[in-house]
Amino acid sequence: MRSRAVKGTYDVLPESTPAWRRLRSTTETVLGRAGVREIVPPIFEYSEIFDKSVGPSADLVVQKEMYRFEDRGGRSLTLRPEFTAGVLRAYVEHGMHTRPTPVKLWSFGPAFRAENVQRGRFRQFHQINCELLGAPGPLVDAEAIALLHDLLQALGLPDLVVALGSVGDPEDREAYNAYLREALEPREHELSDTSRERLRLNPMRVLDSKDEGDQRLVADLDTPLDRLGDAARAHLDGVAAFLDAWGIAYELAPSLVRGLDYYRRTAFEIHAQGIGAQSALAGGGRYDGLVESLGGPPTPGIGWALGVERVLDALQEAGAAPAADAGPAVFLVPMDAVAVGEAAALARRLRTDVHVEHAYTERKPGKGLRDADRAGARYAALRGAREREAGVWTLKHLASGDQREIPEAAMSAAVLEVPA
RNA sequence: GUGGGUGUAGCUCAGGGGUUAGAGCACCGGAUUGUGGUUCCGGGGGCCGUGGGUUCAAAUCCCAUCACCCACCCCA
Incomplete structure (x- = not known):
C-alpha cells in the first residue's frame, strides 16, 4: 500500500x-x-x-x-x-x-x-x-x-x-429542561433512541433532532x-x-x-x-x-x-476564490553551459529586489521562452555567447514580444518596468 | 457505528468475458542546431485497490476485504 x-x-x-x-x-x-x-x-x-x-x-x-x-x-x-x-x-x-x-x-x-x-x-x-x-x-x-x-x-x-x-440563563435552562421533561417523558416511547438519551442528559437538544417523529412531538411545545x-x-x-x-x-x-x-x-x-x-x-x-x-x-x-x-x-x-500567485518578474534562460552559472549568480543578485527564476540547464531559446511562459514571467532574459561578449542580456517582454539588449548592471531596473 | 456510491496513467474518466488496456489534460522530446503562447509528430509512464473463486480465458462475472466519497448522528 x-x-x-x-x-x-x-x-x-x-x-x-x-x-x-x-x-x-x-x-x-x-x-x-x-x-x-x-x-x-x-x-x-x-x-x-x-x-x-x-x-x-x-x-x-x-x-x-x-x-x-x-x-x-x-x-x-x-x-x-x-x-x-x-x-x-x-x-x-x-x-x-x-x-x-x-x-x-x-x-x-x-x-x-x-x-x-x-x-x-x-x-x-x-x-x-x-x-x-x-x-x-x-x-x-x-x-x-x-x-x-x-x-x-x-x-x-x-x-x-x-x-x-x-x-x-442557567435557571431558565433548568426550568425549560424541566418543562421539556414533563412534556416529553410521558411520551418517551415515541422518541427516537438518541432523543431519549438526550432527554436524560440535555433535554434541550431533543429540539435539534432531525427525526420527523421527534419534530412532530416537539412542534407544539414552547421553544x-x-x-x-x-x-x-x-x-x-x-x-x-x-x-x-x-x-x-x-x-x-x-x-x-x-x-x-x-x-x-x-x-x-x-x-x-x-x-x-x-x-x-x-x-x-x-x-x-x-x-x-x-x-x-x-x-x-x-x-x-x-x-x-x-x-x-x-x-x-461563490466563485470568490483569490487569484493565483504572480509569476516572476523575469525568467533567466542560459543558452550554453557557461550561462547556467551566470544565470544563477544574476538571479541571486536580482532577488534582493524582485522575484527571479531561471532554468537549471542549458536551454535552446524556444524551450527557454516556453519555460518562462509557463512560469508566468513578465520578462524572459536570454544569455548566450553573443550576450556574454557584449556584457548584456537579451530581455524580452513576453506579452508584447518587444525585446532589447540590457547591460547586466541595468537588469534590476529594466525588469521592474511594467510596460503598458 | 449504519446506509448508499466509487475504486483503471500524476488528474478527469472510457472499456462490463477473448491476444500486447484506452482517451483527454499534464509531463518529456522533435518539427524549430538563437525566439514562447497555437499547431503537428513522437515518447515515458498502469500489480485495472487487495485476496480468493468460477472459466480454456477475468480490468470485465462471483465472494470477501480494504480504501475513498456522500449521507445519517453531530458540529466549525
Missing part, C-alpha cells in the same frame, strides 16, 4: 495556499482594526482543561471524539477540539483580567476531533477563533456577531444571514425563546436592537442549541448554501462563568469559531 495522509487529514497544495493566506490576512485586518489581538495558544492542553470547559453532555465527551494520550510522565493530554478552553486558560494563567476591558483575542490554527469524515468535516481542521472577555452587556455580543459578519463579507461572501437565538427569563429576554432584545441599528441581517432561531454545555444566553450561527450537509460556517455564543470554572475570577465572555475549510469551500462555490 502506498503511503497516504491519515483519514480526515489532507494536504494544502501550493495551488491552494493563496486562498489560505488571504483568509488569514483579511482576518488580521478586519479583527485588528477592531482592536482584537492575536493569541497563539498551544495545540494541546492538559485534558482537565477540556473536561472542565466542554461539559459532560457534549458529544465531544459522550462520543469520545477527543484525541487524548498520555505523556511520558503519565499526564493525560488532549489535542484541542476547539479553541475557547485553551484561550481562556491562557487568559487566567497570565492574569489578563487586569487588562483594559473587554479583552479581545483571536487565533488561527488546527483543531482535532475523532469524528467520521464527510464534506466539510475533518479530523484535523482549522478554525479562526475570536473571544471578547470581561463585558456582560449585549453590546459586545452584537460586536462579536458584527465582526464575524464583516469578516465573511470582506472575504467575498455576500448576503449573509445570522441565525440568532438564546439558550437563556426556549418562549420561556426565556426577563433578564435573558432583555439581553436578546438588546443584541437584536444593535444588529438592527447596524443593518446586519439576522433571523431569530427559536431553538438554536449549542453542542457545548458552557453556553449562556446568546447563541448564533452563520450557514452557507451549496457546501453539503455541514453548512455551518461559524458559530458561537456567550459563556459567562466559564472563566471561573477554569480557576479565574468571575468573568463574562462571548466568542465564536469559524470553520476555515467550510469558508474556503463556500468561497469556491
Whole structure:
C-alpha cells in the first residue's frame, strides 16, 4: 500500500495556499482594526482543561471524539477540539483580567476531533477563533456577531444571514429542561433512541433532532425563546436592537442549541448554501462563568469559531476564490553551459529586489521562452555567447514580444518596468 | 457505528468475458542546431485497490476485504 495522509487529514497544495493566506490576512485586518489581538495558544492542553470547559453532555465527551494520550510522565493530554478552553486558560494563567476591558483575542490554527469524515468535516481542521472577555452587556455580543459578519463579507461572501437565538440563563435552562421533561417523558416511547438519551442528559437538544417523529412531538411545545427569563429576554432584545441599528441581517432561531454545555444566553450561527450537509460556517455564543470554572475570577465572555475549510469551500462555490500567485518578474534562460552559472549568480543578485527564476540547464531559446511562459514571467532574459561578449542580456517582454539588449548592471531596473 | 456510491496513467474518466488496456489534460522530446503562447509528430509512464473463486480465458462475472466519497448522528 502506498503511503497516504491519515483519514480526515489532507494536504494544502501550493495551488491552494493563496486562498489560505488571504483568509488569514483579511482576518488580521478586519479583527485588528477592531482592536482584537492575536493569541497563539498551544495545540494541546492538559485534558482537565477540556473536561472542565466542554461539559459532560457534549458529544465531544459522550462520543469520545477527543484525541487524548498520555505523556511520558503519565499526564493525560488532549489535542484541542476547539479553541475557547485553551484561550481562556491562557487568559487566567497570565492574569489578563487586569487588562483594559473587554479583552479581545483571536487565533488561527488546527483543531482535532475523532469524528467520521464527510464534506466539510475533518479530523484535523482549522478554525479562526475570536473571544471578547470581561463585558456582560449585549453590546459586545452584537460586536462579536458584527465582526464575524464583516469578516465573511470582506472575504467575498455576500448576503449573509445570522441565525440568532438564546439558550437563556442557567435557571431558565433548568426550568425549560424541566418543562421539556414533563412534556416529553410521558411520551418517551415515541422518541427516537438518541432523543431519549438526550432527554436524560440535555433535554434541550431533543429540539435539534432531525427525526420527523421527534419534530412532530416537539412542534407544539414552547421553544426556549418562549420561556426565556426577563433578564435573558432583555439581553436578546438588546443584541437584536444593535444588529438592527447596524443593518446586519439576522433571523431569530427559536431553538438554536449549542453542542457545548458552557453556553449562556446568546447563541448564533452563520450557514452557507451549496457546501453539503455541514453548512455551518461559524458559530458561537456567550459563556459567562466559564472563566471561573477554569480557576479565574468571575468573568463574562462571548466568542465564536469559524470553520476555515467550510469558508474556503463556500468561497469556491461563490466563485470568490483569490487569484493565483504572480509569476516572476523575469525568467533567466542560459543558452550554453557557461550561462547556467551566470544565470544563477544574476538571479541571486536580482532577488534582493524582485522575484527571479531561471532554468537549471542549458536551454535552446524556444524551450527557454516556453519555460518562462509557463512560469508566468513578465520578462524572459536570454544569455548566450553573443550576450556574454557584449556584457548584456537579451530581455524580452513576453506579452508584447518587444525585446532589447540590457547591460547586466541595468537588469534590476529594466525588469521592474511594467510596460503598458 | 449504519446506509448508499466509487475504486483503471500524476488528474478527469472510457472499456462490463477473448491476444500486447484506452482517451483527454499534464509531463518529456522533435518539427524549430538563437525566439514562447497555437499547431503537428513522437515518447515515458498502469500489480485495472487487495485476496480468493468460477472459466480454456477475468480490468470485465462471483465472494470477501480494504480504501475513498456522500449521507445519517453531530458540529466549525
